[in-house]
Amino acid sequence: MFQLPDDKQALRARARELAREVIAPRAAEVDRSEQYPWDNVRALTEAGLMGLTIPKAHGGPGGDFLDAALVIDEMAQACGVTGRIAVEANMGAISAVMHYGSEAQKRLAAQLVLAGDKPAICITEPDAGSAASEMSTRADKRGDHYVINGEKHWITGGGVSRLHLVFARVFDERGEEQGIGGFIAVRDETEGLVIGSREPSMGLRGIPETQVLFQDMAIPAAHVLTPPGGFRRGFAELMSAYNSQRVGAATVALGIADGAYRLALDYSQQREQFGRPICEFQGLQWMLADMSIAIAAARLMIHKAAAGANPFPDATEAAQAKIFASEMAIRVTNDALQVHGAMGYSRKLPLERMARDARMFTIGGGTAQILRTVVASRLLGRKLPQTRDGHRKLAARLSGAAD
Numbered sequence: 001m002f003q004l005p006d007d008k009q010a011l012r013a014r015a016r017e018l019a020r021e022v023i024a025p026r027a028a029e030v031d032r033s034e035q036y037p038w039d040n041v042r043a044l045t046e047a048g049l050m051g052l053t054i055p056k057a058h059g060g061p062g063g064d065f066l067d068a069a070l071v072i073d074e075m076a077q078a079c080g081v082t083g084r085i086a087v088e089a090n091m092g093a094i095s096a097v098m099h100y101g102s103e104a105q106k107r108l109a110a111q112l113v114l115a116g117d118k119p120a121i122c123i124t125e126p127d128a129g130s131a132a133s134e135m136s137t138r139a140d141k142r143g144d145h146y147v148i149n150g151e152k153h154w155i156t157g158g159g160v161s162r163l164h165l166v167f168a169r170v171f172d173e174r175g176e177e178q179g180i181g182g183f184i185a186v187r188d189e190t191e192g193l194v195i196g197s198r199e200p201s202m203g204l205r206g207i208p209e210t211q212v213l214f215q216d217m218a219i220p221a222a223h224v225l226t227p228p229g230g231f232r233r234g235f236a237e238l239m240s241a242y243n244s245q246r247v248g249a250a251t252v253a254l255g256i257a258d259g260a261y262r263l264a265l266d267y268s269q270q271r272e273q274f275g276r277p278i279c280e281f282q283g284l285q286w287m288l289a290d291m292s293i294a295i296a297a298a299r300l301m302i303h304k305a306a307a308g309a310n311p312f313p314d315a316t317e318a319a320q321a322k323i324f325a326s327e328m329a330i331r332v333t334n335d336a337l338q339v340h341g342a343m344g345y346s347r348k349l350p351l352e353r354m355a356r357d358a359r360m361f362t363i364g365g366g367t368a369q370i371l372r373t374v375v376a377s378r379l380l381g382r383k384l385p386q387t388r389d390g391h392r393k394l395a396a397r398l399s400g401a402a403d
């Protein structure tokens, strides 16, 4: 655990070289142009880093989540957007399909991702953000297919991703609700999948965040991703695959923070004030020390969560790692900017971009508040309902148990 095995060190070295030689020089332009970095995607694809976690049986290299984390870390140190692409090409939706999918679904997903597609996961709706299970997108069964109607927003990769994993509330032919299911749709092949407007984002501007609309989108039953618990347990089981994506998001935050810290460490040794390099001032030495400590701690948490996956990272470890790394990245990127003084605030240097990019990770993929509830519910060994009704029922049950 503390010493990475040789094959993992070699993978990390390969990813580091690609990130530093190819990805880093393009990062400012990706941010400025707000264009999806297809060149970077091609470079990742050629290096076998898109679909790294796809098993050999389906044509992938058969890497694990720790391999993916090592690659994401290196990419994010150079470019947060490319780090996020590496997350979604190796974790989250693709992991759900490769674990729960039928043979045909796995073949379809593997083929797309290994050719360079970054899948999109469609959960959040305008009225169902943190309360994700209150989604209103519905899938009505009609013979051998489902008809899906609804609206998602903040979908990463809207308009560039082809494979979409769409979460919807399922109704049988009699109109009775069955639970929540995952539906596989392919942009440009599935009619009724419509890309809506793009959000103007604060950071990570090279990936579009868009609305995705479903207008009588017909999905054959063969494209329903059915976990063993069926639709009743569908949301919980599909979301367990999402714990991998949370570890991935934590890793992007870590990489961005580490990239910013390294710049601050260098700059503090170059820049002189009062006739001395600014690293000779204790005020900055302690900032640099604190940054390095937080980065090292986040990396250990991430590696533990990724290495312990069975088959997905543990929900508590994934939430803890994402909370810690995302909050750490906000602090570290701001401190690294501070070490650069006015130059940190200039768009000539990447610090301001890194601070904007880092800001996302306490929000997307489960907010830091919601994830604390996930951690607390595990610590206390019970669900912690957030609705008033659920809260009342739990209180009644607990007081009944106490009587």
Ligand SMILES: Cc1cc2nc3c(=O)[nH]c(=O)nc-3n(C[C@H](O)[C@H](O)[C@H](O)COP(=O)(O)OP(=O)(O)OC[C@H]3O[C@@H](n4cnc5c(N)ncnc54)[C@H](O)[C@@H]3O)c2cc1C
Binding pocket: 120, 121, 122, 123, 124, 128, 129, 130, 131, 153, 154, 155, 156, 157, 201, 209, 360, 363, 364, 365, 366, 367, 368, 369, 370, 373, 386
């Ligand atoms: C850049 C980016 C990319 C994203 N990509 C995707 C994607 O690809 N697919 C997808 O489906 N979604 C995506 N999202 C959506 C993301 O998952 C949601 O933004 C997130 O779940 C929070 O929902 P919300 O924004 O509606 O906030 P809200 O749920 O409205 O929350 C507002 C505030 O209230 C707090 N809050 C809410 N409920 C509670 C509670 N019970 N206890 C304590 N605090 C609470 C929240 O923590 C937050 O601070 C993305 C978001 C961003 C910013």
